[in-house]
Amino acid sequence: MLKDNLSSRDLSVIWHPYTQMQTAPAPIGIVRGEGACLYDEDNNSYIDATSSWWVNIHGHAHPYMAQQLAAQAMELQHCIFAGYTHPPAVNLAERLLQILPGEQSRVFYSDNGSTAVEVALKMALQYWDNKGQRRHKIMAFKNAYHGDTFGAMSVSGRSVFTRVFDDFLFEVHFLDVPTPENTDHLIQEIAALGPDQVAAFIFEPLLQGSGGMVMYDIPSFDRLLQYCAGNDILLIADEVMTGFGRTGKNFAMEYVTTAPDMICLSKGLTGGSMALGVTTCTATIYDAFLSTDKLKTLFHGHSFTANPLACTMALASLDLFLHPDCAANRQRIHERHLRFLEELQQLPGIKNPRLLGTILAFEIITTNADGYTNSLADHLHRFFREKRVMLRPLGNTLYILPPYCITDTQLDTVYGSIRELLK
Numbered sequence: 001m002l003k004d005n006l007s008s009r010d011l012s013v014i015w016h017p018y019t020q021m022q023t024a025p026a027p028i029g030i031v032r033g034e035g036a037c038l039y040d041e042d043n044n045s046y047i048d049a050t051s052s053w054w055v056n057i058h059g060h061a062h063p064y065m066a067q068q069l070a071a072q073a074m075e076l077q078h079c080i081f082a083g084y085t086h087p088p089a090v091n092l093a094e095r096l097l098q099i100l101p102g103e104q105s106r107v108f109y110s111d112n113g114s115t116a117v118e119v120a121l122k123m124a125l126q127y128w129d130n131k132g133q134r135r136h137k138i139m140a141f142k143n144a145y146h147g148d149t150f151g152a153m154s155v156s157g158r159s160v161f162t163r164v165f166d167d168f169l170f171e172v173h174f175l176d177v178p179t180p181e182n183t184d185h186l187i188q189e190i191a192a193l194g195p196d197q198v199a200a201f202i203f204e205p206l207l208q209g210s211g212g213m214v215m216y217d218i219p220s221f222d223r224l225l226q227y228c229a230g231n232d233i234l235l236i237a238d239e240v241m242t243g244f245g246r247t248g249k250n251f252a253m254e255y256v257t258t259a260p261d262m263i264c265l266s267k268g269l270t271g272g273s274m275a276l277g278v279t280t281c282t283a284t285i286y287d288a289f290l291s292t293d294k295l296k297t298l299f300h301g302h303s304f305t306a307n308p309l310a311c312t313m314a315l316a317s318l319d320l321f322l323h324p325d326c327a328a329n330r331q332r333i334h335e336r337h338l339r340f341l342e343e344l345q346q347l348p349g350i351k352n353p354r355l356l357g358t359i360l361a362f363e364i365i366t367t368n369a370d371g372y373t374n375s376l377a378d379h380l381h382r383f384f385r386e387k388r389v390m391l392r393p394l395g396n397t398l399y400i401l402p403p404y405c406i407t408d409t410q411l412d413t414v415y416g417s418i419r420e421l422l423k
């Protein structure tokens, strides 16, 4: 019986992401999901307290989304997106442009967060090339995470993730995350770099996800963006993780006064149900690609660009996301988190408890250095697995980032498991 369960069959054929296969515990076979819970082969339930890698927003196997998907699958499942178009792609683009911050005017589809970033970087570099100006420098934050493909890795902080590939990555100027104290210095740093040579600045607005849920000082961040915008440095807001309500507002860029030139979306875009990426841009960017000269074309595309099923799931997710119940749920989670945050502030053994929207994070004090390879992470992961709570720390950073449908009781179970850990 045990020999042919999912978990053991997996062990002989699968290579998992971000997993040292020799030492990792056998994976748990998940056969179904409902609301904020996932169920294994023996019908044990697990609370998905990190939204299945930050993608899920309305819960698992949402019936409305399933219905919409089934209906679309009977109509059109996929079709080439060059020279042809279809209702889900057009409807989704129209609806996204209405709610995105700034003055976004065009939607370019791809199929995940990394590709959304690749597209934005190519758009930015070619924008300047099409205009006949030489701007070849790119800026990003130290410790940033923008994905795992080569362009996305290049603009991500150099770390254990990129170590083997560092020599193959293009050069990027990395800035410290802004604080009230260092922002003047950061602006001087860009001035010294030559702002008229910088093509673009890519950043995770307000919060670095993989970097350890690092939250920025909003006014300092805005000042930095203002300076860049004033020097025509294209601003690429990577909202792959922060988009669709995670930080409290619909999009994190709504917290600042500066409008982005481009926005990258994925993860919560389809409510976390299917792979879809979006890169949007302003009319100014788009117009620079209009020409009778074919060389000014953006030569980029993927086989599954604007997949109708994925676009349908994004539309279904938007229906749920824009319903007042969704905002109320986010507010409820925020208030609950706030109470737990106050409790955490009194607890020994942790530091830097912080909260942004529906995301609560803190560090566990360890004798080892902080960071992703901290061995504490494996121990914590196992501890929570036994408690049937899916929490997957980033090194010694523990965070809760739940689907918005998580119930108060389920939240209490998550908090309770953390209390028990800290005992």
Ligand SMILES: *Cc1c(COP(=O)(O)O)cnc(C)c1O
Pocket (backbone or CB within 6 Å): 112, 113, 114, 115, 117, 145, 146, 147, 148, 204, 209, 210, 238, 239, 240, 241, 242, 266, 267
């Ligand atoms: C997850 C993430 C990405 C990469 O998205 P994938 O779909 O995993 O390729 C890019 N940027 C940010 C901010 C992310 O959190």
